[in-house]
Amino acid sequence: MSSAAIEFSRQNQSRFLDELKALLRIPSVSTLPEHKTDVRRAAEVLAAELTRIGMENVRLIETGEGNSGHPLVYADHLHAPGKPTALLYGHYDVQPPDPLGEWLSPPFEPTERNGNLYARGAVDDKGQMYMHVKALESLLTTSGALPLNVRVILEGEEEVGGEGIAAYVASQPADLKADFALVSDTEMFAPGLPTLCVGLRGMIYTEIEARGAKTDLHSGMYGGAAPNSFIALSQIIAKLKDESGRILIPGIYDSIIPPSSEELAAWKSLPFDEEHYRETEVGSRQLVGEPGYSVLERTWARPTLDVHGMPGGFIGAGAKTVIPAQATAKVSIRLVPGMTPTATFAAYRDFILHLAPPGVDVDVRLIHSGEPCLIPVDNPYIQAATEALHEVWSKETVFIRSGGSIPIVGDFARHLNLPSVMMGFGLPDDNLHAPNEKFLIANFYQGIESIIRFLEIVGEKAPS
């Protein structure tokens, strides 16, 4: 065990944390046009830091038509001939912070409370992505070299669908040639329990738009004659799932590849208390979802459908008696292995157009999509990761799936033929995409150590 890099990381913990805080102060919200320059600023800060620690060929790669997207940050260090090449991936963009009123401290002013760092992006994914940078710094500073070859690719569009990196990976696969990818954008199953994520759900994110009258109308004058776009949309949404939570889109469950009986048995042995989960994480009166499946099966291995918001009409305080001409619902479906975005969207769209009530025109738009994926656990990089985690955490690694989507993992597999090691250090109560997002500071530090050891072990095991 190369204690030099680990020692360096321990001695520099408070500086590493200060640097992370500076990065978190940049409101790099990729979905909001008003934050476009903030997103670029975060990219520039990261490029400067990668240069400072000794990475090479550091550059921003523009994305989108006419460079309209947020840039990728690239760096490499390819001086370990005969050793494998790691592709270190992370994202520096964040979700919008709303609803702002529910944050206990401002989302872009990182605040420490009870050993946690609270900020938008603390864990998803700036904090986790920055562990990679600090692991590389620790190795480069103490050895003047890296134990293997490394490419770094950071994106600024993960929270808006990652089109830029997807196009880049598909069109320039040689630029990212590597033997495996390391992705830290997932969580540990429980505090102190080292975890590798080996399955992700995919997603289609859509908008359903219903248009009734040609213009907004007075509900007194026209109520009883004019179609109401929100009622039409509600009628459609109410028919997408039955009362029990089963999705009613024809064929949606037909092509699913179910988990193996070994995987299901392993999930049953995980420390999961449904009542504790309901009370502390979800906080609802009861849990919902498809009957006949456990919570872990429902969230990891079954498709689900959610509505995120319904823009249109009057949403101010007080009363406006309008029949809104137009209403939109933002709806997503999570996909599991065996499902494809294309087939799922086609079935979903057909079903909705079939459901459209009289008097309204309905459009269904695909905003973005990602494939589900499943990583084989018998590859040497997963083995090395298991070993590194055992050294740092003194516990056996558990293999889980995530209900979330990291579309790039599927792209790495498809275009670069890379297995991904999803080694994440978030915790289940970290409030991803929600107010009061946080990252356990101890996990930030131990995550850096885990990554240092993982890269060292991969280098050691390879023939030199």
Place this chain on the structure above:
Amino acid sequence: MSSAAIEFSRQNQSRFLDELKALLRIPSVSTLPEHKTDVRRAAEVLAAELTRIGMENVRLIETGEGNSGHPLVYADHLHAPGKPTALLYGHYDVQPPDPLGEWLSPPFEPTERNGNLYARGAVDDKGQMYMHVKALESLLTTSGALPLNVRVILEGEEEVGGEGIAAYVASQPADLKADFALVSDTEMFAPGLPTLCVGLRGMIYTEIEARGAKTDLHSGMYGGAAPNSFIALSQIIAKLKDESGRILIPGIYDSIIPPSSEELAAWKSLPFDEEHYRETEVGSRQLVGEPGYSVLERTWARPTLDVHGMPGGFIGAGAKTVIPAQATAKVSIRLVPGMTPTATFAAYRDFILHLAPPGVDVDVRLIHSGEPCLIPVDNPYIQAATEALHEVWSKETVFIRSGGSIPIVGDFARHLNLPSVMMGFGLPDDNLHAPNEKFLIANFYQGIESIIRFLEIVGEKAPS
């Protein structure tokens, strides 16, 4: 026919129109707190004008708890002993202008096009209310007196429920003692067709709030386990009406007093072309509503339910994969004679609480309400109005109802024992509560003449 006042009004048409434009430039949007000072400014402008034309005892009357509401404007001229007293009512507040993007000219910059004046409030109700003021000016300037006694009461909260005036009418009925009310806040059935409105729908305006999880959650992590507040709300809304448009709230139709067979026969003889109405006014693919009733019956004499907007969740551009903890629907029900706000809200609330799906908590709030009303047509003021309209428009008056709500008309009947004469000059395509609200300028002028003649005829017919 006292041509002096009519002549004066004709000679001053362009000044009257300029004054109206100045009033329309004040964005007196009563529902938006940021326009509170604009609402007061409109009241002050009107008080100054009433003083200038010779009205007496002009004053602002504060409303609301701790004077938190928008003021009433009062004026009187009580120098016709033995003659009846008219209470002239109008409102100077307006609806919000959104969606702003659909206006062809700015909502608060009155613009003439094709003989119409376009502005928020042009017809509802600044333009119509101002006809009263200009009729009084024409009479006072030419005679130095009025043919009857007049009180003027103008409110600034009509579009937010009119609580201030309701409380004032209920608590200070002596201050508004009169023999009849004149209300110009309705429309003509067709261009050039003099119309008196003798029935109004009432309303309950409500909010339904659904709460699922304790905070917004990531739809990847929790999709399949956490209740979705928007899906719950959609399921509730979808059950409030059946597919045909019939409201499903138990008992909602039970107490309705149907129109008489004479009234129904008169409605059938009105010049109404359903296909023209669908195409030019509503602009939807087809009309909707309760089966078995004509469009006029559905909009005038049947209760209807509309959704105005569904605040909560993510409504920005792009994608945010959140399961919203909270979602609200703004829903109103229009009431017809025989129904009461209290009983309707109770039945509606009970039904919704009964419909609430598992996992969510549901609240139902009453934002405001108004009673439906029906005016007997055999009173002398309706007769005088019919005569005045015949003189000015050279056509027989038609009696219609309105699907809209003017709660104050019910309050005048209940607390002051006054019949209201609802003599309005709007047109069916005036875009009330919608973008591109307008008022036909010729109707503004002929409306002033109609009101002058109406007040003169009431004065002439009374014993002196």
